[in-house]
Amino acid sequence: MAFHETKFPADAPLAEKAVGWVDDRFPLTKLWNDQWGKYYAPKNFNFWYIFGSLAMLVLVMQIVTGIFLTMHYKPDANLAFGSVEYIMREVPWGWLVRYMHSTGASAFFIIIYLHMTRALLYGSYRKPRELIWLFGFAIFLCLMAEAFFGYLLPWGQMSYWGAQVIVNLFGAIPFIGPDLSLWIRGDYVVSDATLNRFFAFHVIAIPLVLLGLVAAHLIALHEIGSNNPDGVEVKENIGADGHPVDSIPSHPYYTVHDLFGVSIFLLIFSSVVFFAPEMGGYFLEYNNFIPADSLKTPLHIAPTWYFTPFYSVLRAITADFMYVLMVAIAAYVVFIWLKSRLPTKVKAAIAVVALVAIIGMLPSILDAKFWGVVLFGVSVMILAFLPWLDYSKVKSIRYRPDWHKYVYILFGLSFLTLGYLGTQAPTDGKTLLSQVCTLFYFSFFLLMPWWSAMGTFKTVPSRVTFHPH
């Protein structure tokens, strides 16, 4: 087809002509309309739906402040700690850029955890939105990697020993473990080589992957359409204009809505940046104001708060607890054989895997240390399987049996308890509590195919619940 230049009247505004010229060569207007301008979203969004936009805002903020930080930071074991102090004390407004970046990291995780809670409450991961969830899960993994790599860069005591512990996690893998840790560090201990490569991952490798995944997450969302607090598929009720009756274009409606949310967020965010950037040792840990010392571990080390729930799972796996796990796995296999309608072949495969795991858990085969690392990994990865674990007849918590809400509350509490325990020094009582929470955490997911289908469900309305104000 021949190229066709759009003709405008001579007195058309210059901007209109310019956009027309671009549109003939690049789908600018089409992209804007597909992704936001004419993206029809359900009209009954509540405040839970602000966190996607906020995550986008924080992502941009982290990239921009990060670029300016790299202009002054030195990824060298002898210079790194000093260069961060230089940014804080000598670079004009450097302290602001750095506090925005460090507070932004914690804000990012708060927002993402709330964003995921929303998905859990309203079943946003359910068919046909499985890929949106998986892309989002991959973004979560990237964020964790990004936070971990970034935390080494100030080269303080917490940076150093945190990296030491996490890299050594890989050392628990049988046979290849020690060599793998060595390969990751590039030296026999965490050193200059490690710092340099972590810097490369933090500033370029992971952000590139992250941006690609964010694009995929949004493209998938805007293709399928957003879920909503009622879990009603709005596309099943199309109006005369070809758009869902219960939907409104994102622009200007959700633009204004989100700008309001952004202003509230920025109010809270700047209060933290200006008045409590260390957040009592949770956002910036006190020990990290001491330069890294490879000969001395600080008396109390804990990861930054956003890793602590999973870290608690790691710590909960002690040699004695292995017997509890063995019994739990055996009981789960029996339960699957009796209660699930899976094909016999699948059941047999599950039984074999479980048997191998139980044998591997014997004290003489593999250490509790190895299983701690495995369960630490599984506690994160299990989130990815949610779309295939949830058998509830309805998407939204609003129409589920009331007792499901208590299950969710209990799950939330055990997650928060694990998070709190991860910041504390271990004692016998706390270890026991973290073991109870760990068991509940895994049961929530592994038993979900059964409990999520149980109970009396309420009738889902055919239209969304909406009261104009």
Next chain:
Amino acid sequence: MSNEKQVDSGRRGVLVATCAAGGVVGLATAGALVSTFQPSEKAKAAGAPVEVDLTGMLPGEMRTVEWRGKPVWIVKRTPEMVASLKQTDDKVADADSKRNPEEYTPEYARNEHRSIKPELLVAVGICTHLGCSPSTKFTPGPQASLPDDWQGGFLCPCHGSTFDMAGRVFKNKPAPDNLQVPRHMYLSDTKLVIGKDEKGEA
């Protein structure tokens, strides 16, 4: 003529060969990039043995020296500390250092006190769990994070593993192994070399 269904076997052959060659080049490049992650020649060369002068060490004193970037502790144990090892024998997971002896305990340290000289402990101060450096808790008796019958030893701040005065890990703790005793030997009564013994360099 429908040319969709006709496969030119000559061209197909060239196509397969090109893809195979491209794949090999791609894999080789990836291999080179992956290899850059290994320790550099400079890092490998930095592992030389370290000599320590023990002159003037008092009973109960501990010195830390750096060997291959890791802290190595030299503890001159008091007679009470050595005696405490008898009482911890049945509370530690691996009293005779039988687990992974090649890696953690050289032959001359496979005994109750895990050392050449009963009073002098030489051990790498890195927890065998996840690599934190345990802190010293030499004072016996009940105290925070420790059992009431504590005899003196080390406590890892990261995950709570405890070790006795010979670096032996207590039962049911996250750390699977005793603290590593590096290969070492005495050049004279007051001269110790770490990272080297009669058999050669570690």
